[in-house]
Amino acid sequence: MIVADRIEHAYQAGDQQVPILHGISLRVTQGEMVAVMGPSGSGKSTLLYCLAGLVRPTGGSATLNGQNxxxxxxxxxxxxxxxxxxxxxxSYNLMPTLSGFENVALPFRLGRRPVPTEKIREVLDTVGLGHRADALPSAMSGGEQQRVALARVLAQRPPIVFADEPTGALDTRTGVIVLDELVNLAHSDGHCVLTVTHDPSVAARCDRVLFLFNGRLAQELRTPTAEQVAGVMTALTAEVEAAEVSTGSTDVSTGSTDGGAR
Ligand SMILES: Nc1ncnc2c1ncn2[C@@H]1O[C@H](COP(=O)(O)OP(=O)(O)OP(=O)(O)O)[C@@H](O)[C@H]1O
Ligand SMILES: [Mg+2]
Incomplete structure (x- = not known):
């Protein structure tokens, strides 16, 4: 289970603190797949980093499976x-000197666990990368690198999965395959999946969608349709644009607005 209790985060820019997250509380239970959406710059990646313990929030706390x-x-x-x-x-975060296969195997090696060679090959086949297993990331397209990053998670099947725009660089068909795998992880295996997405059709496959706006949770939809999701995103994006016009600037928390319904 993922629990966020009034998470705040500010980045240090020179001698100034730039507040990004303003007291986010949420809960994702086992067996649930939840999407986080919001305009670009609204703090989605920062929220995931705080929840996954990659960044220490400047306020509040994250609890994962009971561990604060x-x-x-x-x-x-x-x-x-x-x-x-x-x-x-x-950004996929692959090791540039390791092949696709070795990137997927890396968490097993780091955890001193046996590398399940067959399983890794199977997962690479599932995401359509069986033939690229030996290639280095530098010789792969963005979508291929993204699929290696997904295969790495799908081979491990950890109890809690965070995914930051996991289908952003994939074609529609591959995106559906990957999404099916993530949904399975939650609904069949009872794991916990929290994913950021800009795609209303991805959000519509989730049990709930949380909308982040200027570092605050603005709205939540349960079992939404893609149309409902697109409607909320269009409204939020319009608010960002209205705020930019009224202040005559693009402040850090309302940067560009490519987060609209694509
Ligand atoms: N290391 C950093 N130092 C200072 N500011 C940062 C840092 N990382 C992110 N920011 C700022 O924090 C804000 C939120 O960034 P974040 O990456 O969380 O947005 P996002 O919602 O994931 O956007 P996108 O949809 O474009 O990925 C942005 O204005 C960004 O410029
Ligand atoms: Mg992001």
């Missing part, structure tokens, strides 16, 4: 992340 992250040392946090968490980064 603020009470863990860096070493304990790293251990928890290795054993219980999977993270698909927006």
């Amino acid at each position: 992250l603020s009470q863990l040392t860096d070493t304990q946090l790293a251990k928890l992340r290795r054993s219980e968490l999977g993270f698909v980064f927006q």
